[in-house]
Amino acid sequence: MGLVIDASYLAAAILFIVGLKQMSSPVTARRGIVWAGLGMLLATLVTFGTPELLQSEHFVTNLSLILAGIAAGGGYAWISGKRVAMTDMPQMIAMYNGMGGGAAATIAAVELLKASEAGGGAEAYLGPDVAILAILGALIGTISFSGSIIAWAKLDGRLHLSRLLPGQHIVNALLAIVLLAFSVMLYFTTDLTSISIFFGLALVLGVFITVPVGGADMPVIISLFNALTGLAVGFEGYVLGNAAMIIAGIVVGSAGSLLTHLMAVAMNRSVANVFFAGVGTGPASADSGPREMKEIQAQDAGILMAFASQAIIIPGYGMAVAQAQHKIWELVQLLGERGVKVKFAIHPVAGRMPGHMNVLLAEAGVPYDMIYDMEDINADFSNTTVALVIGANDVVNPSAKTDTASPLYGMPILDAMDADNVIVIKRGRGAGFSGVENPLFFADNTRMLFGDGQKAASELIQAVKEL
Amino acid sequence: MIEGLAAIYIFLLAGFTGYEIIARVPVILHTPLMSGSNFVHGIVLVGAMYALGIAETGTEQVIGFFAVLLAAGNAVGGYVVTERMLEMFKSSNKPGESAGG
Numbered sequence: 001m002g003l004v005i006d007a008s009y010l011a012a013a014i015l016f017i018v019g020l021k022q023m024s025s026p027v028t029a030r031r032g033i034v035w036a037g038l039g040m041l042l043a044t045l046v047t048f049g050t051p052e053l054l055q056s057e058h059f060v061t062n063l064s065l066i067l068a069g070i071a072a073g074g075g076y077a078w079i080s081g082k083r084v085a086m087t088d089m090p091q092m093i094a095m096y097n098g099m100g101g102g103a104a105a106t107i108a109a110v111e112l113l114k115a116s117e118a119g120g121g122a123e124a125y126l127g128p129d130v131a132i133l134a135i136l137g138a139l140i141g142t143i144s145f146s147g148s149i150i151a152w153a154k155l156d157g158r159l160h161l162s163r164l165l166p167g168q169h170i171v172n173a174l175l176a177i178v179l180l181a182f183s184v185m186l187y188f189t190t191d192l193t194s195i196s197i198f199f200g201l202a203l204v205l206g207v208f209i210t211v212p213v214g215g216a217d218m219p220v221i222i223s224l225f226n227a228l229t230g231l232a233v234g235f236e237g238y239v240l241g242n243a244a245m246i247i248a249g250i251v252v253g254s255a256g257s258l259l260t261h262l263m264a265v266a267m268n269r270s271v272a273n274v275f276f277a278g279v280g281t282g283p284a285s286a287d288s289g290p291r292e293m294k295e296i297q298a299q300d301a302g303i304l305m306a307f308a309s310q311a312i313i314i315p316g317y318g319m320a321v322a323q324a325q326h327k328i329w330e331l332v333q334l335l336g337e338r339g340v341k342v343k344f345a346i347h348p349v350a351g352r353m354p355g356h357m358n359v360l361l362a363e364a365g366v367p368y369d370m371i372y373d374m375e376d377i378n379a380d381f382s383n384t385t386v387a388l389v390i391g392a393n394d395v396v397n398p399s400a401k402t403d404t405a406s407p408l409y410g411m412p413i414l415d416a417m418d419a420d421n422v423i424v425i426k427r428g429r430g431a432g433f434s435g436v437e438n439p440l441f442f443a444d445n446t447r448m449l450f451g452d453g454q455k456a457a458s459e460l461i462q463a464v465k466e467l
Numbered sequence: 468m469i470e471g472l473a474a475i476y477i478f479l480l481a482g483f484t485g486y487e488i489i490a491r492v493p494v495i496l497h498t499p500l501m502s503g504s505n506f507v508h509g510i511v512l513v514g515a516m517y518a519l520g521i522a523e524t525g526t527e528q529v530i531g532f533f534a535v536l537l538a539a540g541n542a543v544g545g546y547v548v549t550e551r552m553l554e555m556f557k558s559s560n561k562p563g564e565s566a567g568g
Contacts, residue, residue: 009513016510017484019503019507023503024489024496025493025496026495029496030550030553030554033503033506033549033550036503036507037550040506040512040542043512044542050517050520052517053517053521056521057523058522058523062520063520065531065535066516066519066520069515069519069535069539072539073535073536073543074539075543077539077542077543077547078543078544080544081543081546081548081551086555093505095544096505096506096509096548097545099541100505100509100537100545103511103534103535103538103541106518106533106534107511107518109530110518110527111518223501226501226505226508229505233510233514236511236514240514240518242513242517243477244513245511247477247481248507248508249510250482251484251485251488252485253485254481254483254484255488255504256485258486258490259500262497263497348494353498354498358495359498359552
């Protein structure tokens with residue numbers, strides 16, 4: 001049986017890797033998740049046959065608890081996963097990721113408890129290598145758990161806190177040092193109190209790290225926690241001698257780290273920067289003179305677009321919040337019938353995660369060949385009659401290019417300002433997600449169409465239809 | 468049991484594999500792929516099942532139960548949302564469906 005189990009775990013690990021590889025191409029992506037799912041199913045099923053489980057003197061109780069846990073946790077996740085709107089996907093990923101981190105941490109907790117019952121340190125009970133990885137995994141998993149829950153709460157609009165304590169970074173650094181001290185202590189001696197304090201402090205650190213992170217930086221943090229959970233799972237896999245956990249965990253840890261880095265680069269932030277500075281907390285850059293936004297009515301905007309030779313739509317997260325993507329797609333089809341060439345321009349960090357906007361547009365039915373990445377379309381703006389910005393702000397902010405004092409300075413942007421006309425659909429006159437003012441809104445060739453995204457899009461459709 | 472040098476090999480190779488998978492992925496798939504990798508570390512479920520399966524005391528059973536509960540949420544939730552996202556990619560990927568292009 002042992003051989004069958006080991007072989008199955010190895011097969012599961014291979015299925016995960018092949019599945020992830022397939023997920024990295026749009027053509028095979030869907031097959032990829034099914035393969036990975038089969039790997040998970042296989043690994044879970046053979047685990048029921050583990051000799052240690054079958055020989056446990058609490059076999060019946062433990063088996064019932066396992067089945068109850070899978071039913072409850074899996075049931076909750078199944079229902080919430082099926083119900084969540086596409087726009088809320090990032091926080092759901094954060095939530096499920098946090099659960100994984102919590103699971104890795106609790107596995108370590110069981111090991112540490114066993115060590116304390118044996119009356120010694122983790123090293124004496126587990127051996128030096130296993131002890132170190134068990135404690136590290138516990139630490140990382142716990143931080144990922146509480147941090148992800150905070151990320152979920154913030155993105156879900158349940159938590160609006162962005163400041164906890166003065167000198168938060170110093171507090172965090174001190175807390176991290178104390179935690180390291182506790183980790184070393186657990187290596188040599190364990191008891192229930194120190195284990196509890198250790199996990200308690202790690203939970204607090206996860207909260208402290210995540211609370212100050214600005215909304216725009218959230219995807220980086222979620223991705224980082226995803227990588228951390230992977231690492232924690234890999235470490236605990238070593239503790240349990242489980243090849244599938246080691247391979248899958250480390251693959252995710254490494255892939256997630258790279259993805260985190262790519263996201264941070266796309267936003268011109270370093271990962272360290274995300275932690276140690278919140279965008280828009282500094283003084284706003286010197287405001288120059290009285291400036292005014294020029295309004296436009298939907299009717300006129302519709303005419304402008306209907307007679308354009310080329311229009312580029314720049315959707316941002318605001319469009320998704322307003323659920324306007326279906327209306328926009330309808331508008332684009334109408335314009336297409338009139339012979340207007342329409343393209344979608346997607347900034348790498350449009351939406352809340354790289355690729356999130358593509359998912360949202362795909363949901364609305366927009367075909368791939370109309371969607372362009374930033375590098376491919378930026379040169380095209382100068383040949384464009386109308387750039388329609390809907391729900392996007394920071395990704396078209398020209399001060400990222402011109403104003404060295406701007407917190408966005410250096411971030412690659414979509415050059416919407418190069419178009420002959422820019423129409424910005426915006427709810428109100430306030431600053432964007434990052435709190436930075438956008439000079440594009442005051443530019444001579446820019447007209448503001450104020451209102452809810454979906455309503456504005458409907459009005460545009462109406463205006464084009466009436467022509 | 469995997470230990471010593473063999474473990475280091477596995478860690479290194481797995482790390483390299485993860486890097487390779489992400490290095491060439493188009494931006495449009497970043498979110499589904501992040502979600503997919505989130506699902507993959509749901510494999511922590513087998514560890515949680517093991518930890519609970521060999522639990523001896525009441526405390527261990529309670530903690531082990533939470534481990535299984537959380538891990539099952541990770542695995543199932545990760546699968547469901549990834550599958551939902553990729554499903555949409557399938558439908559919009561068919562050529563000739565575009566009305567405006």
